[in-house]
Amino acid sequence: MRIFSYVSSIFELMTSFGRILNPKVLLPGIGIMISVIEVFQVSYFTHFLVGQAYLFLLMSCFLPLSFVYFWPSNNKFLVMLGKSLSIISFSCGFYFFLTASSAFYQGWEVKAPLHALIFAFLLLILVLISVRLVGGWPLLVTCLFFGLLPLYTAYMPNLLKGVPYSLWSLVTFHVLGTESLVGLPMRVVARILIGYLVFGVILMVTGGGKFFLNFALSLLGKYRGGAAKVSIFSSAFFGSLSGSVVANVITTGSFTIPAMMRSGFPGFYAAAVEACASTGGVLMPPVMGATAFIMAEFLNTSYLNVIKAAFIPSLLYYLTLFLQVDCYSGKNKISGLPSHQIPSLRTTLKHGWHYIVSFAALIFFLAIYRLEIQAPFYASAVLLALMTLRKDTRLSLDQFILLMEKLGETISNIMITLLGVGLIIGSLSMTGIAFSFAGQLTDIAGGNIFYLLGLGAAGSYVLGMGMTVSACYIFLALVLAPAIIQLGFNPMGVHLFFMYCGMLSYITPPVAIGAFSAASIAGARPMTVGVTAMRLGVGMWVLPFMFVLCPSVILQGAIWKAMLIVAASATAFMLIAQGAEGFIVLSSRKIGLVARIIVGLVGLGILFIIAVFARKI
Numbered sequence: 001m002r003i004f005s006y007v008s009s010i011f012e013l014m015t016s017f018g019r020i021l022n023p024k025v026l027l028p029g030i031g032i033m034i035s036v037i038e039v040f041q042v043s044y045f046t047h048f049l050v051g052q053a054y055l056f057l058l059m060s061c062f063l064p065l066s067f068v069y070f071w072p073s074n075n076k077f078l079v080m081l082g083k084s085l086s087i088i089s090f091s092c093g094f095y096f097f098l099t100a101s102s103a104f105y106q107g108w109e110v111k112a113p114l115h116a117l118i119f120a121f122l123l124l125i126l127v128l129i130s131v132r133l134v135g136g137w138p139l140l141v142t143c144l145f146f147g148l149l150p151l152y153t154a155y156m157p158n159l160l161k162g163v164p165y166s167l168w169s170l171v172t173f174h175v176l177g178t179e180s181l182v183g184l185p186m187r188v189v190a191r192i193l194i195g196y197l198v199f200g201v202i203l204m205v206t207g208g209g210k211f212f213l214n215f216a217l218s219l220l221g222k223y224r225g226g227a228a229k230v231s232i233f234s235s236a237f238f239g240s241l242s243g244s245v246v247a248n249v250i251t252t253g254s255f256t257i258p259a260m261m262r263s264g265f266p267g268f269y270a271a272a273v274e275a276c277a278s279t280g281g282v283l284m285p286p287v288m289g290a291t292a293f294i295m296a297e298f299l300n301t302s303y304l305n306v307i308k309a310a311f312i313p314s315l316l317y318y319l320t321l322f323l324q325v326d327c328y329s330g331k332n333k334i335s336g337l338p339s340h341q342i343p344s345l346r347t348t349l350k351h352g353w354h355y356i357v358s359f360a361a362l363i364f365f366l367a368i369y370r371l372e373i374q375a376p377f378y379a380s381a382v383l384l385a386l387m388t389l390r391k392d393t394r395l396s397l398d399q400f401i402l403l404m405e406k407l408g409e410t411i412s413n414i415m416i417t418l419l420g421v422g423l424i425i426g427s428l429s430m431t432g433i434a435f436s437f438a439g440q441l442t443d444i445a446g447g448n449i450f451y452l453l454g455l456g457a458a459g460s461y462v463l464g465m466g467m468t469v470s471a472c473y474i475f476l477a478l479v480l481a482p483a484i485i486q487l488g489f490n491p492m493g494v495h496l497f498f499m500y501c502g503m504l505s506y507i508t509p510p511v512a513i514g515a516f517s518a519a520s521i522a523g524a525r526p527m528t529v530g531v532t533a534m535r536l537g538v539g540m541w542v543l544p545f546m547f548v549l550c551p552s553v554i555l556q557g558a559i560w561k562a563m564l565i566v567a568a569s570a571t572a573f574m575l576i577a578q579g580a581e582g583f584i585v586l587s588s589r590k591i592g593l594v595a596r597i598i599v600g601l602v603g604l605g606i607l608f609i610i611a612v613f614a615r616k617i
Contacts, residue, residue, distance in 0.1 A: 023086070024068060025401055028408035031061030035194045039373050053100035055182040058190050058415070060093025063130060065412040070133035085126060092123040096175070109176045117168060120175035127181065131420035134413050135468065139420055142471070147174070147423035153431045162431025173430050180426025184297055185418035185474065189411075192293045192303065195376035197411055199362065200287055202380050203355060204238075205403045206387060206395070209251060211352035212237040217337070218345035225329025226336035227263040228270070231256035232277040232322055236314075239281015240288065245506045245514040248278035249521070257521045259341075264334040268525065271518035272507075272532035276321055279506045279514050279537065282469070283499070284314045286363055287376075290414055291470045291502070295495050298477055303372040309492050309554040312566055313500070313547070317539040320573040324536055327581035331590055354393070358383035421471045425478065434478045449487055453497070453545060456480050460501030461508065472502040484548065490556050493547035500544040507533035507540070535580055539573060542607060549611040568610055575603030 036042075038054050049057065064086040071082035096103070096119065103109070108116055128147075132140040149156070150165040150173075165173070174180040203209070216233035220226050234256065239248040253274040260270035282289040285307040292310065296303045328334070349356075361382040365375035387393040395403070428434035456476060463472040476498045484494045506514035509530035519529040534541075546553045552565040578584055579600030582591050591599065 022401075023064065024408055025404040027061045027065060027090075028404050028411065031058055031411065032194065032198060032407065034058060034061070035190070036377060038190070039195065039377065051100050051104050052178070052182050053097050055186050055190050056093050056096040056100060058194075059181075059186075059419075060090050060097060062408070062412045062415050063093055063126065063419075064090045065408045066130035066133050066416050069409045069412065070130075085129070088122060089126045089130075092119050092126065095119050096123070103176055109172060109178075112172050112176060116176070117171065120171050123175055124171055124181075127416070127419050127423075130416045134416045135420060135471075139417070139468065139471065143420040143423050146427050146475075147420075149427045149433075150431050153433070160433060162433045162436070165430065170430075174423060174426050177426065177430075179429045181419055181422050183422045183425055185294060185422045185425070185470070186415070188290070188293045188297050189415050189418055192296075192373055193290055193414065194411060195373065195380075196287050196293075197414065198407060199358075199376040199380045199383075201407050201410055202383060202403065203358070205399065205406055206383070206393070207352070208355045209234075209238050211348065211355050213252065213255065214343045214348045215345075215352070217341070218343050218348050221337040221342040222339070223336050225263070225265075225325050225334050227256065227259040228265060228273050228325040228329065229322060230337075231260060231270075231274050232318060232325065235274060235277035236281045236284050236318060239278050240284040240286070244289075245275075245278050245282055245503075246517050248281050249274055249514055249517045252278070253518050253521050257518060259337065261522065263337060264332065265328075266524075267522035268519070268528045268532055269328070271522035271524050271529040272515060272536050273321070273325060274521075275507050275512075275515040275518040275529065275533045276537045276540075277318075278518075279503050279540070280314065280317050280321070282503065283310055283317075285311050286359075286366065289469065290418065291473045291499050294418075294470060294474060295477075295499060299491055299495060301492075302370065304366055304370060305492070307366070309496060309556070312553060312555060312562075313496070313543050316553075316566075316569060316573055317543060319570060320539040320577045321536060323574055323577040323585065324581050327578055327583035327585060330585070330588055331581060331583040354383060354386035357386060417468050418470060421468075421474050424471070424475060428478055449484065449489070449548070452480070452484050452487075453548060456484070456498060457501045457504075457544065460498055461504050463502070469499070469502040473498050476502075489548050490551035490554075492556060493551040493554055496547045496554060497544040500540060500547070503540060507537045509534075538576060538580060542573075542576075542604075546607065546611060565610055568606060572603040572606035572610070575599050575606070579603060 034049070034054070034057055038049055067082045067086035067089065071078070071085070073079050073082070099108075099116065103112070103116070112120065128140065128143065131143055148170070149160065150162070150170050151167065152164070153160060153162040154164040156162075177183075213230070213234045216230040216237075217226075220229040220233060223229060231252065235248055235252050238252050239245070253271075257267075257270045257274050260273065261267055265273070283292075288307070288310065292306050293303060296306050299306075358379050362375055362379035365371045365378050369375075371378070384395070387395065425434075459476055459480065460472055463475060473495075477495055481491075481494050481498060484497075485491050505511050507530065509515075509527055512526070512530040512533065515530040515533040516526040518533075519526040522529070543553075546569065550565060551557060552562040553569055555562050576599075578591075579596045579598075579602075582593075582596045583589070584591060584599075
């Protein structure tokens with residue numbers, strides 16, 4: 001019997017080992033280990049990762065996963081084709097990892113051998129296929145149009161006219177150059193973003209999302225409109241971790257939207273609240289979406305400075321949304337949740353205190369030691385270490401495998417999207433359009449800042465319909481931001497302007513993917529939800545212009561001036577919120593249409609005065 005027991009144990013060990021060797025687990029594991037080696041500069045290994053070698057090695061780990069997670073599996077032929085493409089993509093990335101040193105010293109970017117050109121062409125095709133799988137047809141068409149622009153730029157209008165190149169020169173530049181596939185977006189993923197994705201995924205897989213939801217319930221559930229306020233609070237935290245509006249809506253919205261509807265909120269209003277809360281969560285410090293890290297690279301500043309600049313705008317946005325919900329609840333007499341649906345704060349903290357400690361560790365390493373690259377790894381280590389203290393929170397093998405699979409899917413998704421964006425940057429740089437476009441736009445605008453801002457907001461909205469926020473931001477940061485900065489405006493404010501404007505399409509019809517995702521949960525009409533979300537998200541319509549015209553809102557300049565202007569802005573947004581909902585909080589009274597218009601206009605008037613005169617103070 002003992003022999004059978006030993007055999008059974010060995011079999012279970014082999015089965016577990018086989019599950020770990022699954023590409024869904026093995027490739028992300030290797031990729032994250034490589035990232036840790038690079039980030040912490042482990043001396044024995046880092047000499048293998050010089051130059052572009054590190055970036056290509058990461059690409060060989062995560063590019064194949066697009067054919068594992070996003071490739072259709074309708075029949076055996078498609079499954080076999082997906083596996084074949086996955087193997088080829090790994091081989092291409094690994095080939096350029098092995099030859100990175102030769103490519104650098106022999107100048108392959110200028111003249112590459114035939115075998116390198118073949119691998120480069122294959123890798124480029126595979127990246128474009130992956131972009132289609134991850135980002136859909138709109139992103140692929142955008143990447144193809146701009147990625148191939150050097151081939152036909154000579155025939156384009158003046159704004160898009162640049163230096164033409166041959167096909168093989170284009171392939172060489174995109175794959176072996178330092179400004180395209182392995183350019184700024186890929187460097188951001190490799191240097192900074194992976195650590196924050198690891199931290200966010202560990203939090204979510206281990207139950208962090210549920211903890212923050214219960215924490216919000218215990219704090220806010222009993223107050224009027226409590227279900228909607230819980231939605232705002234929890235979505236702000238979850239969005240900060242996930243970096244995805246749609247994932248935020250689906251995950252937290254599946255609970256908060258039905259809870260709001262049971263409390264008395266109409267379905268369309270509940271869906272709009274969740275859409276707006278989830279959209280703002282992506283811009284909520286301390287863990288923001290990929291765009292924030294790219295912005296730090298563009299501005300050659302620390303991520304901590306981006307967090308500092310985004311903090312007050314996030315508070316103003318959520319203050320406005322929170323107050324609108326409170327006004328709506330007061331006007332329609334919507335009470336809080338029943339006590340049996342509200343978890344105990346003490347019990348919630350008892351079972352989830354380690355999540356708060358890990359967040360505190362992240363902020364500690366960011367703010368005190370300024371280790372913005374290493375901070376998320378330290379915070380992840382703190383969280384995993386604290387979880388081992390209790391048996392019920394330790395990671396099981398199944399949870400570990402789920403964690404690695406989720407990490408692979410998440411990192412692969414973001415990396416491939418940014419690889420596509422890298423093609424756009426590469427082509428604009430290669431043709432010289434990125435450098436001439438800003439000057440031409442400035443001449444067309446005649447130096448009119450309002451014309452340029454309006455053009456930027458409209459461009460962000462239109463591009464946001466078919467591109468990710470990161471792709472939309474990078475494109476406009478390249479071609480339009482320099483034109484505004486040349487007029488003497490604060491660079492951080494200008495870049496935050498495009499970052500915020502890029503989010504508008506998530507809650508604004510006719511696309512409004514965030515609002516439409518929430519509408520499907522609520523069973524409401526998508527366009528009605530979109531229009532309601534536009535009203536609730538009024539902060540996102542007004543705030544971006546404040547960044548440029550009044551950079552004190554993003555804590556640029558003297559602290560006394562910033563405090564004065566932030567207080568005035570908060571007052572203005574509170575008035576706008578109460579006017580929009582037709583309810584005065586202090587008196588708990590409804591107001592008529594004329595009074596609503598007056599209150600709203602007073603709020604807008606305060607913001608206008610701030611925008612016009614703040615630069616003169």
